[in-house]
Amino acid sequence: MLTLAIESSCDETSCGVIKDGREVLSNIISSQIDIHRRFGGVVPEIASRKHVESINLIIQEALDEAKVGFNDIDFISVTQGPGLVGALLVGLSAAKSIAYGLNIPLVGVNHIEGHVCANYIEHKDLKPPFVCLIVSGGHTYLIDVEDYNSYTLYGRTRDDAAGEAFDKVARAMGLPYPGGPFIDSLASKGNKEKIEFPRVFLDDKTYDFSFSGLKTAVLNYLNGAKQRGEEIVLEDVAAGFQQAVLDVLVEKSFRLSRELGRDKIVIAGGVAANKGLREMMETRGIKNNIGIFYPSPRLCTDNAAMIGSAGYYNYINGKTSPLDLKVMPNLSFLD
Amino acid sequence: MIIRIDGIDETNKFGEKLGSLLQKGDIICLNGDLGAGKTTLSKAIGKGLLVEDYITSPTFTLINEYKGRLPLYHFDVYRLENGEELFDLGIEDYFYGDGVCLIEWAENIQDELPRDRLELWIFRGEADNKRVIEIKAFGNRYDSLVGELKR
Amino acid sequence: MKVLGLDTSTLMTTCAIMDEDKLLGEFSLNLDMSHSEALVPMIKSLMDNLKLEMKDMDLFAVSTGPGSFTGLRIGVTTAKSFAHVFDKPIVGVSSLEVLANNILSDKAIVPMMDARRDRVFTAVYKREEDRFREILKPDAIEVMELIKFLRDNIDSAILNGDGCLVYKDTINSEIGEMISFAPGELNLSRGSSVARLGLLKYIRYGSDDYYTLAPDYLRDSQAERNLKLQR
Numbered sequence A: 001m002l003t004l005a006i007e008s009s010c011d012e013t014s015c016g017v018i019k020d021g022r023e024v025l026s027n028i029i030s031s032q033i034d035i036h037r038r039f040g041g042v043v044p045e046i047a048s049r050k051h052v053e054s055i056n057l058i059i060q061e062a063l064d065e066a067k068v069g070f071n072d073i074d075f076i077s078v079t080q081g082p083g084l085v086g087a088l089l090v091g092l093s094a095a096k097s098i099a100y101g102l103n104i105p106l107v108g109v110n111h112i113e114g115h116v117c118a119n120y121i122e123h124k125d126l127k128p129p130f131v132c133l134i135v136s137g138g139h140t141y142l143i144d145v146e147d148y149n150s151y152t153l154y155g156r157t158r159d160d161a162a163g164e165a166f167d168k169v170a171r172a173m174g175l176p177y178p179g180g181p182f183i184d185s186l187a188s189k190g191n192k193e194k195i196e197f198p199r200v201f202l203d204d205k206t207y208d209f210s211f212s213g214l215k216t217a218v219l220n221y222l223n224g225a226k227q228r229g230e231e232i233v234l235e236d237v238a239a240g241f242q243q244a245v246l247d248v249l250v251e252k253s254f255r256l257s258r259e260l261g262r263d264k265i266v267i268a269g270g271v272a273a274n275k276g277l278r279e280m281m282e283t284r285g286i287k288n289n290i291g292i293f294y295p296s297p298r299l300c301t302d303n304a305a306m307i308g309s310a311g312y313y314n315y316i317n318g319k320t321s322p323l324d325l326k327v328m329p330n331l332s333f334l335d
Numbered sequence B: 001m002i003i004r005i006d007g008i009d010e011t012n013k014f015g016e017k018l019g020s021l022l023q024k025g026d027i028i029c030l031n032g033d034l035g036a037g038k039t040t041l042s043k044a045i046g047k048g049l050l051v052e053d054y055i056t057s058p059t060f061t062l063i064n065e066y067k068g069r070l071p072l073y074h075f076d077v078y079r080l081e082n083g084e085e086l087f088d089l090g091i092e093d094y095f096y097g098d099g100v101c102l103i104e105w106a107e108n109i110q111d112e113l114p115r116d117r118l119e120l121w122i123f124r125g126e127a128d129n130k131r132v133i134e135i136k137a138f139g140n141r142y143d144s145l146v147g148e149l150k151r
Numbered sequence C: 001m002k003v004l005g006l007d008t009s010t011l012m013t014t015c016a017i018m019d020e021d022k023l024l025g026e027f028s029l030n031l032d033m034s035h036s037e038a039l040v041p042m043i044k045s046l047m048d049n050l051k052l053e054m055k056d057m058d059l060f061a062v063s064t065g066p067g068s069f070t071g072l073r074i075g076v077t078t079a080k081s082f083a084h085v086f087d088k089p090i091v092g093v094s095s096l097e098v099l100a101n102n103i104l105s106d107k108a109i110v111p112m113m114d115a116r117r118d119r120v121f122t123a124v125y126k127r128e129e130d131r132f133r134e135i136l137k138p139d140a141i142e143v144m145e146l147i148k149f150l151r152d153n154i155d156s157a158i159l160n161g162d163g164c165l166v167y168k169d170t171i172n173s174e175i176g177e178m179i180s181f182a183p184g185e186l187n188l189s190r191g192s193s194v195a196r197l198g199l200l201k202y203i204r205y206g207s208d209d210y211y212t213l214a215p216d217y218l219r220d221s222q223a224e225r226n227l228k229l230q231r
Helices: A051-066 A085-102 A111-122 A162-172 A179-187 A212-228 A234-260 A275-288 A304-315 B008-021 B038-048 B083-087 B091-095 B106-112 B140-150 C035-050 C069-086 C095-100 C143-153 C162-166 C168-175 C191-205 C222-230
Strands: A002-007 A014-019 A023-029 A075-081 A106-110 A130-135 A140-147 A150-156 A264-268 A291-293 B002-006 B027-031 B063-067 B071-076 B100-104 B117-124 B130-138 C002-007 C012-019 C022-030 C059-065 C090-094 C108-114 C119-128 C131-142 C157-160 C179-181
Touching: A002 A051, A002 A085, A002 A304, A014 A051, A014 A304, A023 A051, A023 A304, A051 A085, A051 C069, A075 A085, A075 A111, A075 A304, A085 A106, A085 C035, A085 C069, A106 A111, A106 A304, A111 A130, A111 A140, A111 A264, A111 A304, A130 A234, A140 A234, A150 A234, A162 A179, A162 A212, A162 A234, A179 A234, A179 A275, A212 A234, A234 A264, A234 A275, A264 A275, A275 A291, B002 B008, B008 B038, B008 B140, B027 B038, B027 B106, B038 B071, B038 B100, B038 B117, B071 B091, B083 B091, B083 B106, B091 C069, B100 B106, B117 B140, B130 B140, C002 C035, C002 C069, C002 C191, C012 C035, C012 C191, C022 C035, C022 C191, C035 C069, C059 C069, C059 C095, C059 C191, C069 C090, C090 C095, C090 C191, C095 C108, C095 C119, C095 C131, C095 C191, C108 C143, C108 C162, C119 C143, C119 C162, C131 C143, C131 C222, C143 C168, C162 C168, C168 C179
Parallel strands: A002 A075, A075 A106, A130 A264, A264 A291, B027 B100, B027 B117, B071 B100, C002 C059, C059 C090, C108 C157, C157 C179
Antiparallel strands: A002 A014, A014 A023, A130 A140, A140 A150, B002 B130, B063 B071, B117 B130, C002 C012, C012 C022, C108 C119, C119 C131
16 A cells, blocks of 8 residues: 655655555655756755745655656555644645545544654564654653554653753754764763763653753853863763763663563654664663664654654554544644 | 742742733743753743643744643744744744743844733853843833732 | 636635636635635535536636735645646636725725734735736735825725724724725635636636745735845
8 A cells, every 4th residue: 555645744844655654665855855856957945844835846756756646646644743833734735635636545643653653664573562762852752552553651751852952962062953963973982971960860650751950960061161161071071961861761761661561662753863872772672682673864853754654554443534634733642 | 120030949930920920912032041941931931821731842843832721832943043934934823823922042033023022031140040030021011011020 | 627716815715616707616614713624625515516526627726825824825735736636737816816806896906914013915906807907016014004005096995805894993084085895795705716817817827836836925015025135
């Protein structure tokens, strides 16, 4: 079954064609598209979030690359939320028109669920149940995936998302944007024990996260050192900060998998590309006999393929959407 | 109006009080450096507005929407580069809509802000958990809001 | 030639199908409801009633602005996607002309849409056979500026659109003797106007590009645009 998937929840517009929920025939992301081709020299500016301007172009690129036409598509998958209303509406409007025009089903998808499903694309044999840690600039969730359409939310951030903490600390350290990969790289060269930053676990029972205190601690450290004229060793700051984040992420993920008796932990979202996180998870996974899974970097960011995968698993379970589907900027697993 | 804050409890108290006084159409700008406590204050304001959900930082999501006594639209324009990007978010619909707008890093979009608004400038104090908040009112509604805050 | 015309630039959601000069059907709802929910089901209902399918459409026409930010995005994306799926022509039309089309008169016609901050999206047109001659080009201007323009340049005018209701009192007190307000039902955009104006535009100028057609929000007033050009 082929789905045409559309994702436009925030910065990017992305379209892709996905087969049977796992095989990516195309996955076009607006900021990465070479639009020069289509305009043969006259390049209009397709800035980020110019969704209306670019969506049909990107849909066509997705079809072309997949070597299919509209008539080969069996159903449309589209992000319903969470995200920016103005952005979501564009994807949703296009999806509805196409679904109605072709007289094929429409499947509204939860963007967070999309991140989980990115792993089904990366790992063809991965099946639920597993614990999933979703960490990005905008989201931090710890969930249990019991079955393809059965999710339970156990933990979430109460203030800053993990990816955001990386980005802001990086900025305070004078690193370029996006800061996450820079911190990751510096951390591997630094001494993570040199500077002790707080690991915020909150109370014993909760799986929730909090990173704003850690961010403040790093900022205070940097300010203080600057004022005292002390040398700041960026590698050590990065290593100390990153370890403080990872300790909490990894500990809570393993604790949940232990509590639920899961033998797999799956990571998703932009921070899943962090090498330090992957290594720490894998090392502990080997010790505890827990399989660790994460997507390739391209599938960690917002993209349509993951929406197509989530769409597929909704569709085969009979979950389709009506043509008066609303965007839901606050959609969460609780809905 | 200047407020000196010593510790998070006082931040919460101030924020909750402000939140309880807000009306439809209010625009509150939160300015201050990284780590000054804009999101912390936002949480308190949200609590004062009877928002039950966790209020998290909108740095990457750009706009978070909540339901309280009134709809709360929580912006963070830190990542935006120009007024055009702001317009593309449909910000006018929010500014003149049915709820309260809370804008972090509002100083980055000074030219695009409505003329009438409340500005909160958060500065660090002498100690790590101390803050100084400078409150500037623009327009009659906010003059009277500040009056109510003083009581 | 069958034309599907849609307008979601105001609170009104409206769609219509015309076959050349003949109106086959039109649905309009003035609801404080998101266009996102109403539009495609409304189009489907219209088509089902007329026993037509999207592939039967020869041309798509849509109001591209000015108007509601989210409304325009929904309408334009919806129309573009229909045109894209069936590889059919599409034209964007001015939502101000669509409003003006409600009025048949020799007088100046002044459609007004509320643009907030005491401004209106407006233009001043005079009918010339099939066209609207622009006496004042579409602009986002303060109400007083429009009033001054009308006082200085026009003998008599008919005003319509939601914007004229918002500023009715001011307008009446300043230039009440030279203007009249359209009856209520003519203040709202109609899909049939979009279809008609779209077909005329297509015959004259051909199709727009369904890849690149975008809303024209008229975000800046003409004055602001001039300033930006100078810089």
